[in-house]
Amino acid sequence: MRTIEPKFLDELTMAYHRGRLVPFIGAGMSIDVCPGWDDFVAALERDADLPGRPQMDPTSRAARAVRRMRLDPNKSLVHGVRSALTTKPAPPPGQTLALAAVHWPLVLTTNYDDLYMAAAHKAILASGRRREAEIEKQVPIELLGRSRADCQRVLTSLRQPDAPIVWALQGYIGGIAASFSRPGAQGGPRWNEAATYQEKNVTDHSYDKKREELEHQLVVGHAEYRRVALSDEHFRRTFAEVFRSRSLLFVGTALHDKYFLDLFGEVIELYGPSPWPHYAVMREGEADEDFLHHYFGIRLDEIHAYEELPTWIGALAEATSAVRLRQSKWHLSPASPTAGESQPELRVVRGKLPSRLRRNDWAIFSAGGSKGRAQISSAGKKILKRLNLSPSEKAFDRSEPSRGLILFRHQQDQRFCAINARLDPWTLDGARFRPKDPTEYPLAREKKKTAGGAVRRDLRLIAPAVEVVMEAAAAEGARHVHSMLLASGEGRTFPQSYAFRQMLRGWALWQSRASGALPGLSIYVIAKDVLQDLDSGRLDLASCLRAHRLDFWLEFHLSNGSVDRHLCTEEAHLPLLALLQRFDAADPGWRLTLLPVPCLGWDNWNVGAVQDWEEKIGETMTLDRFGVFPGTTLILNR
Numbered sequence: 001m002r003t004i005e006p007k008f009l010d011e012l013t014m015a016y017h018r019g020r021l022v023p024f025i026g027a028g029m030s031i032d033v034c035p036g037w038d039d040f041v042a043a044l045e046r047d048a049d050l051p052g053r054p055q056m057d058p059t060s061r062a063a064r065a066v067r068r069m070r071l072d073p074n075k076s077l078v079h080g081v082r083s084a085l086t087t088k089p090a091p092p093p094g095q096t097l098a099l100a101a102v103h104w105p106l107v108l109t110t111n112y113d114d115l116y117m118a119a120a121h122k123a124i125l126a127s128g129r130r131r132e133a134e135i136e137k138q139v140p141i142e143l144l145g146r147s148r149a150d151c152q153r154v155l156t157s158l159r160q161p162d163a164p165i166v167w168a169l170q171g172y173i174g175g176i177a178a179s180f181s182r183p184g185a186q187g188g189p190r191w192n193e194a195a196t197y198q199e200k201n202v203t204d205h206s207y208d209k210k211r212e213e214l215e216h217q218l219v220v221g222h223a224e225y226r227r228v229a230l231s232d233e234h235f236r237r238t239f240a241e242v243f244r245s246r247s248l249l250f251v252g253t254a255l256h257d258k259y260f261l262d263l264f265g266e267v268i269e270l271y272g273p274s275p276w277p278h279y280a281v282m283r284e285g286e287a288d289e290d291f292l293h294h295y296f297g298i299r300l301d302e303i304h305a306y307e308e309l310p311t312w313i314g315a316l317a318e319a320t321s322a323v324r325l326r327q328s329k330w331h332l333s334p335a336s337p338t339a340g341e342s343q344p345e346l347r348v349v350r351g352k353l354p355s356r357l358r359r360n361d362w363a364i365f366s367a368g369g370s371k372g373r374a375q376i377s378s379a380g381k382k383i384l385k386r387l388n389l390s391p392s393e394k395a396f397d398r399s400e401p402s403r404g405l406i407l408f409r410h411q412q413d414q415r416f417c418a419i420n421a422r423l424d425p426w427t428l429d430g431a432r433f434r435p436k437d438p439t440e441y442p443l444a445r446e447k448k449k450t451a452g453g454a455v456r457r458d459l460r461l462i463a464p465a466v467e468v469v470m471e472a473a474a475a476e477g478a479r480h481v482h483s484m485l486l487a488s489g490e491g492r493t494f495p496q497s498y499a500f501r502q503m504l505r506g507w508a509l510w511q512s513r514a515s516g517a518l519p520g521l522s523i524y525v526i527a528k529d530v531l532q533d534l535d536s537g538r539l540d541l542a543s544c545l546r547a548h549r550l551d552f553w554l555e556f557h558l559s560n561g562s563v564d565r566h567l568c569t570e571e572a573h574l575p576l577l578a579l580l581q582r583f584d585a586a587d588p589g590w591r592l593t594l595l596p597v598p599c600l601g602w603d604n605w606n607v608g609a610v611q612d613w614e615e616k617i618g619e620t621m622t623l624d625r626f627g628v629f630p631g632t633t634l635i636l637n638r
Helices: 009-017 037-047 058-071 077-085 094-100 115-126 148-157 205-215 222-231 233-245 258-271 289-296 306-321 378-386 428-433 459-475 496-513 528-536 576-582 607-617
Strands: 021-025 106-109 142-144 165-168 178-180 191-196 247-251 278-283 298-303 329-332 346-350 361-368 396-398 406-410 416-420 480-484 520-525 549-557 563-571 591-595 633-637
Touching: 009 021, 009 306, 021 094, 037 058, 037 077, 058 077, 094 115, 094 306, 115 165, 115 178, 142 148, 142 205, 148 165, 148 233, 148 549, 148 563, 233 258, 258 289, 278 306, 289 298, 298 306, 361 378, 361 459, 406 459, 416 459, 428 459, 459 480, 459 496, 496 520, 496 528, 520 528, 576 607
Parallel strands: 021 106, 021 247, 106 165, 142 165, 247 278, 278 298, 346 520, 361 416, 361 480, 480 520, 549 633
Antiparallel strands: 178 191, 329 346, 396 406, 406 416, 549 563, 591 633
């Protein structure tokens, strides 16, 4: 294989680090697993019981086959498309695996298959970020389609942190990708063609529901593409925003579909040329470079064959992971400090927690586990060993719980501390501070239950953990606190950027109440998704410090399929029921869902369950106690 380097590598790398680069993947990414267009159309004709007409235009043949399957009650378009794509489960091809190995906040696809979803799911598991057995079969990528609610979710993700999103533009069908072995398992194949990915690796009901919804959004052939473009105005406008605010990277597509070229042209005619260039990698001779660049702002890089795509994508991935000149610190401090008074400062640092401290500085590790001990991460243990401090759990003394949380301090050097931002949900404190499932109240249980480490982790505990740390540091006259990102390791149910935002919020809550000489806080970040959100501006530090005010989304999913979406700005301690009454949604039958959920097992909530919780616990269910935070989506449906 010849040495391949992307033609516009520096530009692509810069766009990636600024959060602007968005892959737009086509059929070439599924080559060697799924057939090309001509073979796909021939298979559709066979399933529709139509005679093959290879001399005719494939687009016309596809439209005829689709019409037959839609009109014939004995035919299924979904079954026809799936059987036309493959006859048995298959591992994703090399180019798909290479692309999925890179963190992408948003991916656009015209493919129907689940090859990229399976590859990305396995890549995230293999990275060690989600190894807990309870959630390894929860799909860590949001699958969205062309509905109004999904388009609005895509638009929101352009401005604020979110889970990785795959936007399926032409529908989606599972059951193509093979299953994979659990990462870390000894022996056995990495990919198992005896079963599909969705059969063996997914127990996520929300994913299954979305997949079924997207099966009804299948479009095959130019006639159906045209119908979608004309009727779905919200889809066209969302696509226009993505086209203008991001640099699309077309991989595995020859851009021959007139439907998409018309869509690009419409955006340019209405809004003018995109302020950011787009890029495409294609086989030699597939497209006219001058035409794409002049009319659509697409810069072309050519390869000999699709077999070179894995190498091309690998070169891009290597470049994006290399050390480059970029912003390394973000610093916030009072603009006009009062003379003679110590003012706290907040810093965010790209890099690892330092091992050397100045006098009166503290270092904070994230403690895990479920046994009330200071179970330090491997990174924290390395720092302690370099300082000749014992990394053993027994080397830490535990404080009395504050807000149910425990701060551990090292016996040899008490400036090194660990905070356990975890709380057993089956205890009374757990039910009060982090209600998980209204059907499992601790006071109503005959048998006591002890939660494991994964179940104890909760997004709602991160801000209080920071408050506990800062209060202890201030009480002992610490000058500055240096902390790693808390509660963002394996087993979380929320993006790491949400953990980061909660740390900022916890600092702001503490700072709003504290007085006297106050220590500053530095948060050290190595998580790629958090750093990319910072680089791209999707994470705005100043807005994260509005501790008592929450900006969140409220969605009503109505029985007719429509969605009403509202941007709310409310006090964090506003009673949840007061908010719902304001929107005439206090009926006990409304079901409540959060995106993201704050913890494992968060489920079974409706308005009636909230009322019952308040009666049994004797406290008010506020927005933040329920799990509503900046960027959260609170969904109501029947």
